[in-house]
Amino acid sequence: MKMLINVPETVVADALRGMAAAHPELAVDVENRVIVRRDAPVAGKVALVSGGGSGHEPLHGGFVGPGMLSAACPGEVFTSPVPDQMVRAAAAVNSGAGVLFIVKNYTGDVLNFDMAAELAEDEGISMAKVLVNDDVAVTDSLYTAGRRGTGATLFVEKIAGAAAEEGQPLERVEAIARQVNDSARSFGVALSACTTPAKGTPTFDLPAGELELGIGIHGEPGRERRGMMTSREIADVAVDAVLEDLRPRNPVLVLVNGMGATPLLELYGFNAEVQRVLTERGVAVARTLVGNYVTSLDMAGASVTLCQIDEELLRLWDAPVSTPGLRWGR
Amino acid sequence: MKMLINVPETVVADALRGMAAAHPELAVDVENRVIVRRDAPVAGKVALVSGGGSGHEPLHGGFVGPGMLSAACPGEVFTSPVPDQMVRAAAAVNSGAGVLFIVKNYTGDVLNFDMAAELAEDEGISMAKVLVNDDVAVTDSLYTAGRRGTGATLFVEKIAGAAAEEGQPLERVEAIARQVNDSARSFGVALSACTTPAKGTPTFDLPAGELELGIGIHGEPGRERRGMMTSREIADVAVDAVLEDLRPRNPVLVLVNGMGATPLLELYGFNAEVQRVLTERGVAVARTLVGNYVTSLDMAGASVTLCQIDEELLRLWDAPVSTPGLRWGR
Secondary structure (H helix, E strand, O other), X not given: OOOOOXXXXXXXXXXXXXXXXXXXXXXXXXXXXXXXXXXXXXXXXXXXXXXXXXOOOOXXXXXXXXXXXXXXXXXXXXXXXXXXXXXXXXHHHOOOOOEEEEEEOOHHHHXXXXXXXXXXXXXXXXXXXXXXXXXXXXXXXXXXXXXXXXXXXXXXXXXXXXXXXXXXOHHHXXXXXXXXXXXXXXXXXXXXXXXXXXXXXXOOOOXXXXXXXXXXXXXXXXXXXXXXXXXHHHXXXXXXXXXXXXXXXXXXXXXXXXXXXXXXXXXXHHHHHHHHHHHHOOOOEEEEEEEOOOOOOOEOEEEEEEEEOOHHHHHHHHOOEEOOOOEEOO | OOOOOOOHHHHHHHHHHHHHHHXXXXXXXXXXXXXXXXXOOOOOOOEEEEEEEEOXXXXXXXXXXXXXXXXXXXXXXXXXXXXXXXXXXXXXXXXXXXXXXEEEOOHHHHHHHHHHHHHHHHOOOOEXXXXXXXXXXOOOEOOEOOOOOOOHHHHHHHHHHHHHHOOOOHHHHHHHHHHHHHOEEEEEEEOOOOEOOOOOOEOOOOOOOEEEEOOOOOOOOOOEEEEOOOHHHHHXXXXXXXXXXXXXXXXXXXXXXXXXXXXXXXXXXXXXXXHHHHHHOOOOEEEEEEEOOOOOOOEOEEEEEEXXXXXXXXXXXXXXXEOOOOEEOO
16 A cells, blocks of 8 residues: 555654644644644633544644644554643643543543543643543444544534633533533444555455445444445435434534545535435434544545534534634634 | 445536535535535626536635635536536626636636637626646646646635635736746646546556656646655655746745545645755745645545745735635634
8 A cells, every 4th residue: 555654653743743834823742742722721711632543634633723622632543642642732731721631432542531631630730521432333342442432523622612712611611522422423434444554554354346334433343344335325324323323303513524535526425415314304404514524544435423403502613713624714 | 446426427416416515605506517606796806717627626616605716617527517607607706897717727628618708708798717737747638738737726716716805806816816827836646546436447557566756637647657755755856846847936835735535644744745845945935735625536646736925925825715625714
């Protein structure tokens, strides 16, 4: 597998140098692997810190900025960052109003963020944590006890980030983050496996003419493998899998997320089918986002995340955000 | 090759239906294949219309909105739209202040936009045209007489779009668009070929361990094929190819553009090397944009575009823009 890299060992550091050059509005500590919004700490504001293995860009580093994350800690590809990065990030962004860790439910991330939260509290920082576990495809996987955290992470970071930006206190920001996670579910489909720089060959074997339903964001196994399906058929399976678990009574936010290598032309076409299924099932759509947001390196495929919202969550979703990966104004 | 589609024949229409659902701020005419900003025509404002074959998303439809294009006409994949679409788009957005066609230099596009401009003038619309031909890799290609239009299209559409948005007259908007194109050069590299829905197999054969230097955005041949290179080596070749032709004395805008399937992690790492070469060559960088903007379906690889700017062009580049694919505020 050919890659646009120097050597596997420097992929993350090289990317951080490139981010630093492209985004002077961020403070990128390449050596310690922490990305911080340059104006942090913001007086009186709760800070949001997330992180996880690299390879899912723009998540998380691309979501640092006003209205979303205060800092992000990138690990090696598909590998949790270490507690030292997280404590450093928390200390850099804490204004005294406290820090919320947003943690995707993978065993390594959970352990490391737990340890980091204890260490940060020892340093006198008020800490809270929220676990993201939205993937309905499988319970327990190669990397997870319970459900995996995937696309809903974007909704949690954006909506809780807006609440923090307008000055809400830590307990309230934490409660909103938890509400968003509880209201969101995802289901993903892979048409091809991804290739990590260190391994250099696909993480699993997906034969021509087959797809994997319920895929995770590291190429870990899903629910089942089937013969190739149309966009229409995939949308039926993915949306119904989410709705079976979520049963929304309110309007939803929709994320049609590319896994990395699927062209935007196809993602928009897939969105048309996702919207068709939602209409057929009587689910009202408040907002839709289509693009590559929570990726899995060069994997082809897509995931659908729905998040049931109320007026307050919609207001926070619509609030201005200014990050490399997600940006809109008033 | 597996694709997230229904059938090849409906790929473009399906994508337009998906765009319409995701972007209520755009008026998407699926049947006639025209994407228009919903508030058009804007009184007193010059309108910008572009278009071309589909498969390069977010270009052009994703660049419709305040501060950039007034309308876009998508053709079939890698196939020029027809004059009827262009005339319809021009009529929909013309406020009386005139319409500028932005045309990438491919034979089909040039012929069709020429014909459309004549027809639109017959209908009493003041018309101007600018040709984008920034690719230094080859003169004449499978689809082009002269140089191909690639990444600079984004700079032309953004900067001329900002000039139009602030009410500058047609002759001035046209002159600015021409200045941007004259000041911009690109060079692209492919690590893999792309696959069109209609063909279903890669458009050319690129063996394991080889890359194609000077690739176009349709998989048409480049300058030469070489054994696999590092990100560092590719940046040296690409930036030097551009600088040999451009020789900038002013600061430049940098676009590090993904061809579609290359992960953002790799694009940022590649940007680090591009910035290193520019520093070594004494070229000052004003702004940098990294991401998938002018793509070639699922091709892996990247291109570098540099655009020499002055204070006025930088001011227009920094002006607010609000489109699905490019968005920033004050």
